[in-house]
Amino acid sequence: MKLLIVLLFLPVLVFGQIGITAYPFKTVANDSIATITQNDSVYIQLNDGPWLLLTSTIDDTAYVTVTDKVGEVTKVFDLANETFWTYTPSLRFRIIATGTDTITSPYVGTGGLNGSLTLFLRPDTSGTNTRYDNSTLEGR
Numbered sequence: 001m002k003l004l005i006v007l008l009f010l011p012v013l014v015f016g017q018i019g020i021t022a023y024p025f026k027t028v029a030n031d032s033i034a035t036i037t038q039n040d041s042v043y044i045q046l047n048d049g050p051w052l053l054l055t056s057t058i059d060d061t062a063y064v065t066v067t068d069k070v071g072e073v074t075k076v077f078d079l080a081n082e083t084f085w086t087y088t089p090s091l092r093f094r095i096i097a098t099g100t101d102t103i104t105s106p107y108v109g110t111g112g113l114n115g116s117l118t119l120f121l122r123p124d125t126s127g128t129n130t131r132y133d134n135s136t137l138e139g140r
Contacts, residue, residue, distance in 0.1 A: 024137055037128075042062070042077065057076060072124060072125060095121075119135065
């Protein structure tokens with residue numbers, strides 16, 4: 001009887017621990033914005049849909065500001081709070097400094113997750129460049 005109870009709760013234990021920690025910009029060949037004097041906009045693409053501007057942040061503004069870049073301040077984007085958020089099997093991100101550079105991440109698989117995802121965007125400045133390869137996508 002005890003074995004039966006353990007076997008019944010095994011799926012709860014196994015599937016209850018599914019989560020994700022991904023580095024969306026880690027494998028991008030050009031992972032830097034060539035200026036720290038402009039704000040960067042952050043966009044998301046759900047599967048193969050249109051590019052949508054991320055606006056739901058824990059901080060005061062949805063942009064990565066010059067002050068954020070210089071101070072290397074982590075910007076936290078709560079994806080589930082976006083008005084367009086829905087289930088998607090994959091997504092990717094794009095960072096744009098208008099008129100300068102664009103960084104596009106490869107697709108990150110999110111199939112099987114409940115949709116509570118957070119993007120931690122971590123600017124890393126070196127000279128006049130801003131890199132984002134230490135940024136993470138985390139969630140369940």
